[in-house]
Amino acid sequence: MNKATALMTDEELMQRIIDRDRTAFSILYDRYSDRLMGYFMKMLWRNRELSEDLLQELFMKIARQPELFDVTRSFKAWVYTVATNLCKMEYRKAGRRGHAVSLDNAPELKAGDPGITERIDKKAFAAKLKEVLQSIDEPHKSTFVLRYFDELSLKEISEIHQCSEGTVKSRLFYTLRKIAARLPQFQHLTT
Amino acid sequence: MKPDNHTFEDGFESWVRTKHYADLNADELNLLRSEGIDEAAYTEIRTMLLALDTMEEEPVEKASDAIKDKLLEAFDRGPQKQNRRGMIFWIGGIGLAAAAAVLLFLYVLPGPQQGNKEMAIRKSAEIPNTEPQKYMREKVAAETTPNDKNQSQAPVKVEETEALQEDISLDESSRVIETCSGLPPIADISDASVEHADDFPAGSSVTVTAAPSLALMRTEVEEVKGKSKESKDDNQHLTTAMIDWLVTVY
Secondary structure, three states, X not given: OOHHHHOOOHXXXXXXXXXXXXXXXXXXXXXHHHHHHHHHHHHOOOOHHHHHHHHHHHHHHHHHOHHHOOOOOOHHHHHHHHHHHHHHHHHHHHHXXXXXXXXXXXXXXXXXXXXXXXXXXXXXXXXXXXXXXXOOOHHHHHHHHHHHOOOOOHHHHHHHHOOOHHHHHHHHHHHHHHHHHHOHHHHHHHO | OOHHHOOHHHHHHHHHHHOOHHHOOHHHHHHHHHOOOOHHHHHHHHHHHHHXXXXXXXXXXXXXXXXXXXXXXXXXXXXXXXXXXXHHHHHHHHHHHHHHHHHHHHHHOOOHHHHHHHHHHHHHHHOOOOHHHHHHHHHHHHHEOHHHOOOOOOOOOEOOEOOEOXXXXXXXXXXXXXXXXXXXXXXXXXXXXXXXHHHOXXXXXXXXXXXXXXXXXXXXXXXXXXXXXXXXXXXXHHHHHHHHHHHHHO
């Protein structure tokens, strides 16, 4: 692999891909496939098969029509925009099918349970958080995941959702409070 | 921490993690107020952010290697093949739809002329067999050739009499009967004369229709034929226009 190509920015790689550079495509896939897979998994009910399908669909778009990307824009924001739109389509399909949201098999934890302090650990919190996330509506969930899992900036998220940064902030506040209210058993983590 | 330079990204999320609500200074409290966050909300947000920080690092979700292979294959094939194939499907689909529409227009849907004939037959059948109609039917029958009288369904050639020199079918005769009589349904009072009008109760609506003359009938036949011809011409014109359009498109 060409070392210079490996150090290129995402946007530079996209320019190469438009010029049909196979190596650039391979590098870009390696850079983003895992985090996009994680994003799809969180957004789509931890459905691995569906997540892989959407990941493939997304990169297929890049392989076939790379010119759809405006090289003057941020690739990260663009690729997450496409991913978020794919998720929205799945939500619509799921709504039509009357899809029952499948939740994680997270351990049921209640504040009054004996030995709760010992049982609550970081892993349990992560599992419970993912479960709670599934019950949150799409724009709030997506905003939360993009910010705290994929660590995108407010500006990037506002680009992806085509809304103001103020809206992103208020969505984050709302989601943080909602999740906190649903996970009272983890209050001790802050004390 | 720079209290006078707080933004959500460079400050808020970090100082929320480090400070209890009671420890906040005036600037920070002002910022919270401007965001509509009270003490309860602050505590909840802080709880959540801290919990997120302490959450176990997520295992990396790896997509299967087969996906990358498929994508690279697709990349090697290039973008053009798919587009070209898609275009062929689209053009073929549109062509088939257009051909089906033309066929439907030419062979399946009834033309205006045929529609008129069917309507005339239907309406003729609905005419009550009252005296004026009987008179008119007999009159028409009398003017047809004796050989044709027995062929009730076949088109009947009308003898060349007075100004009428064109063939008319029985269907058209029926239409003439209907049209000439004007046909608001006629009460069976063909024998009634004006002087008998007093026999009907006050307020009754009585229409007395005289049998139309043969000359009037002929005029109507001419009109019907003229209209049919016009409709036929329109029809042909429209079909020619559609074919021209299809030739232009392809």
